Amino acid sequence: MLEKQIEARLGRMLRQRGALFYKFVSPGQPGVPDRIIVMPGGRCVFVELKTEVGRLARIQAWQLDQLRQHGAEVYVIKGWAQARALVRTLFEEEQDAV
Numbered sequence: 001m002l003e004k005q006i007e008a009r010l011g012r013m014l015r016q017r018g019a020l021f022y023k024f025v026s027p028g029q030p031g032v033p034d035r036i037i038v039m040p041g042g043r044c045v046f047v048e049l050k051t052e053v054g055r056l057a058r059i060q061a062w063q064l065d066q067l068r069q070h071g072a073e074v075y076v077i078k079g080w081a082q083a084r085a086l087v088r089t090l091f092e093e094e095q096d097a098v
Contacts, residue, residue, distance in 0.1 A: 001079065002051065003051050005080075006077075006079065007034065010047075010049070010086075010087070011035075013084070019037055019038060020038040021035060022037075024036050024046070029063070030063075033074065034047060039090060043073070044072075045074075046067055046072055046074045047074075048074070048077070050076065050077065050079075053078075056076065
């Protein structure tokens, strides 16, 4: 499955559950994650999407590390199976917090 197909399906799943799914573009900052998920309770999650065989570029790995060092929640998702698993995990955690 292509990255854009994974992205589209992931976006539909998240929006159906009430989350926001934004494309993250940061001019002058190459390698930032593809997407930001804003959960119904306000939790923000950064996501870098890849195909099952995709690899992070060095600048992407650096940017993700910078976000993590600042306390951000960051995921690298490879393929559709991991995308589905992320949605399950995010919404299970939201239920556990209630």
